[in-house]
Amino acid sequence: MASADGSSPLTIPGGTRQSPINIQWRDSVYDPFLKPLKISYDPTTCLHIWNNGYSFLVEFDDSADRSIIVGGPLENQYRLKQFHFHWGAINEWGSEHTVDSKFYPAELHLVHWNAVVYPTFEEAVMEGNGLAVIGVFLKLGAHHEGLQMLVDALPAIKHKDAVIEFDVFDPSCLIPSCPDYWTYAGSLTTPPLTESVTWIIKKQPIEVDENQLEAFRMLLFTSDGEEEKRMVDNFRPLQPLMNRTVRSSFQ
Numbered sequence: 001m002a003s004a005d006g007s008s009p010l011t012i013p014g015g016t017r018q019s020p021i022n023i024q025w026r027d028s029v030y031d032p033f034l035k036p037l038k039i040s041y042d043p044t045t046c047l048h049i050w051n052n053g054y055s056f057l058v059e060f061d062d063s064a065d066r067s068i069i070v071g072g073p074l075e076n077q078y079r080l081k082q083f084h085f086h087w088g089a090i091n092e093w094g095s096e097h098t099v100d101s102k103f104y105p106a107e108l109h110l111v112h113w114n115a116v117v118y119p120t121f122e123e124a125v126m127e128g129n130g131l132a133v134i135g136v137f138l139k140l141g142a143h144h145e146g147l148q149m150l151v152d153a154l155p156a157i158k159h160k161d162a163v164i165e166f167d168v169f170d171p172s173c174l175i176p177s178c179p180d181y182w183t184y185a186g187s188l189t190t191p192p193l194t195e196s197v198t199w200i201i202k203k204q205p206i207e208v209d210e211n212q213l214e215a216f217r218m219l220l221f222t223s224d225g226e227e228e229k230r231m232v233d234n235f236r237p238l239q240p241l242m243n244r245t246v247r248s249s250f251q
């Protein structure tokens, strides 16, 4: 939906570092000073899984430094707050970022915040170095054992605001073993769209099977009792790169 000047309500007036973007592989710049990203998650920090009416999220206890990432492009360590996905109605699209203008059927986002510098997540969301989000592409292929635990919980959170307890889950099983990533300065891809995210996009996708993608698509945007609207195509349009460079951790 665009307004008279052609802008969509999802553009931030004066935004200079909006996300998602297309990652043009040949335009990314290898940075030899980028460190390996170190990921250490405590599976018992997992709290619950819920349908927030836009995606489904798994949230974590972030009251201490128990599930953290450090290194990579980051100056501090960041605490895991939640992870969620974006996907399409069909396998031809669904990811938020694209690589050489290619969409993947889905994309995982692991959202972390800079608890070294900021006292709360709410404050970190407003600051340029407040958040770090790891993006992982999902491609159609083999069955993913680790994802299946999430898929098995989805029928119980079909409707908006449904939540179930999720005791133990290690999201490391959703992150590819290949250490290669791209990184750039960007934003949240849904409101408040704040320009507070260091994006770390893994080069290697994970493989999931058709049944697992279909399970995402039977979730609903709508609450119980409302006219059903399937939760699909919950990805934001690509945003202009403007004056940004995408760096790669690999040659």
Ligand SMILES: NS(=O)(=O)c1ccc(-n2ccn(-c3ccc(F)cc3F)c2=O)cc1
Pocket (backbone or CB within 6 Å): 109, 111, 121, 122, 125, 133, 187, 188, 189, 190, 191, 192
């Ligand atoms: N898709 S993404 O860029 O990873 C993304 C997009 C939006 C959010 N998001 C939306 C609202 N919030 C949020 C939640 C709690 C809070 F206190 C403040 C927030 F901004 C948030 O973190 C979080 C992550």
Ligand SMILES: [Zn+2]
Pocket (backbone or CB within 6 Å): 084, 085, 086, 109, 189
């Ligand atoms: Zn997201």
